Amino acid sequence: MTAPTDNLRINGERLWDSLMEMAKVGPGIAGGNNRQTLTDADAEGRSLFQSWCEAAGMTLGVDKMGTMFATRPGADPDALPVYVGSHLDTQPTGGKYDGVLGVLSGLEVIRSLNDLGIRTKHPVVVTNWTNEEGARFAPAMLASGVFAGAIALDHAYDRRDPEGKSFGDELKRIGWVGDEEVGARKMHAYFEYHIEQGPILEAEQKQIGVVTHCQGLWWLEVTLTGREAHTGSTPMNLRVNAGLAMARILEMVQSVAMENQPGAVGGVGQMFFTPNSRNVLPGKVVFTIDIRSPDRAKLDGMRARIEAEAAEIAEALGVGCSIEPVGHFDPVTFDPTLVSRVRSAAERLGYSRMDIISGAGHDACWAAKVAPTTMIMCPCVGGLSHNEAEEISPEWAAAGADVLFHAVLETAEIAG
Ligand code: HGY
Ligand code: MN
Ligand code: MN
Numbered sequence: 161m162t163a164p165t166d167n168l169r170i171n172g173e174r175l176w177d178s179l180m181e182m183a184k185v186g187p188g189i190a191g192g193n194n195r196q197t198l199t200d201a202d203a204e205g206r207s208l209f210q211s212w213c214e215a216a217g218m219t220l221g222v223d224k225m226g227t228m229f230a231t232r233p234g235a236d237p238d239a240l241p242v243y244v245g246s247h248l249d250t251q252p253t254g255g256k257y258d259g260v261l262g263v264l265s266g267l268e269v270i271r272s273l274n275d276l277g278i279r280t281k282h283p284v285v286v287t288n289w290t291n292e293e294g295a296r297f298a299p300a301m302l303a304s305g306v307f308a309g310a311i312a313l314d315h316a317y318d319r320r321d322p323e324g325k326s327f328g329d330e331l332k333r334i335g336w337v338g339d340e341e342v343g344a345r346k347m348h349a350y351f352e353y354h355i356e357q358g359p360i361l362e363a364e365q366k367q368i369g370v371v372t373h374c375q376g377l378w379w380l381e382v383t384l385t386g387r388e389a390h391t392g393s394t395p396m397n398l399r400v401n402a403g404l405a406m407a408r409i410l411e412m413v414q415s416v417a418m419e420n421q422p423g424a425v426g427g428v429g430q431m432f433f434t435p436n437s438r439n440v441l442p443g444k445v446v447f448t449i450d451i452r453s454p455d456r457a458k459l460d461g462m463r464a465r466i467e468a469e470a471a472e473i474a475e476a477l478g479v480g481c482s483i484e485p486v487g488h489f490d491p492v493t494f495d496p497t498l499v500s501r502v503r504s505a506a507e508r509l510g511y512s513r514m515d516i517i518s519g520a521g522h523d524a525c526w527a528a529k530v531a532p533t534t535m536i537m538c539p540c541v542g543g544l545s546h547n548e549a550e551e552i553s554p555e556w557a558a559a560g561a562d563v564l565f566h567a568v569l570e571t572a573e574i575a576g
Pocket of ligand 3: 251258293546
């Protein structure tokens with residue numbers, strides 16, 4: 161494979177304009193985005209992306225999970241395509257770049273290939289995976305999980321959002337049920353460019369993260385059953401207090417994660433009290449524990465300890481406790497050949513770089529199960545993400561997109 165010459169660059173201004181244009185779809189209330197999966201805002205973002213892909217001469221395919229695949233043909237139609245992508249859905253209080261940077265940088269690679277009149281041997285496919293965030297429908301990386309064969313399609317269709325709406329119904333409602341079988345597509349390689357969502361690259365003053373691994377994850381949904389009672393007239397010794405059990409379990413999760421340092425995290429982001437009334441002790445508390453580590457033994461050990469100690473805490477308070485894993489993937493090692501291609505592209509382009517393990521999960525974690533896969537990262541301000549104040553610079557965005565361009569071009573091969 162011949163590496164592209166170092167003067168090949170994407171159009172950073174056009175990439176930034178596209179990011180700002182997409183950011184207008186499903187605006188948040190503090191400068192970020194609320195473009196949750198399968199909402200009308202998601203549908204609007206999908207249509208905008210589709211119009212840009214078609215204007216760039218690509219043809220669109222959609223699978224039964226609504227994942228979008230925009231193809232630029234290659235000189236050899238029998239050659240497996242090189243895929244590049246990420247996700248357009250956001251958290252409820254998400255940033256403008258999480259996921260979107262990877263999808264629109266993939267589009268920018270196509271636009272740059274068109275500008276330069278370059279034909280590649282392999283087709284190149286830009287991908288928008290449905291429901292990467294797992295905010296509305298658990299788990300995260302749902303569509304890529306079905307694509308990799310780790311999650312059954314009907315299980316995915318049955319996922320419910322907090323209002324009880326099903327994934328399948330909502331996908332149909334926005335009109336994005338595709339006809340392709342999920343996972344039927346075969347990939348020559350998959351690249352995902354993403355903001356780091358952590359503080360390392362900025363702190364180390366590196367422009368490019370050469371992602372070698374991604375930490376694994378468990379999402380454990382805990383249901384605690386107490387007894388609804390008056391918060392005023394019920395004596396302390398007669399309470400069956402699910403809220404207290406939740407607080408003690410949360411504290412325990414924090415301790416387990418701290419005792420597993422370095423390389424472990426644990427916390428809770430979502431919690432539901434029923435009836436959620438100020439002067440009623442909760443009859444039911446449902447919350448999801450999110451634990452992660454790059455070390456599989458450590459990750460599974462944390463899960464076992466948390467499940468055992470949560471049961472003990474609940475029992476001591478006479479509270480019912482059930483725990484269901486609702487999301488999981490093992491730590492991922494990305495493809496060494498593609499990783500070194502990313503590293504040499506950054507070097508060739510003169511960008512500072514460092515190897516990094518991804519703290520956040522990505523669709524690349526499932527793609528890696530079915531194809532040679534790797535990721536590229538750029539810094540984000542203060543390491544902040546999943547927050548409307550998420551910020552990057554146009555220079556950071558363009559540098560990573562240049563590296564993506566080179567890595568994709570080397571892998572898709574310039575046709576003679
Ligand atoms: O949860 C994650 O790591 C990703 O942001 N969905
Ligand atoms: Mn993301
Ligand atoms: Mn995210």
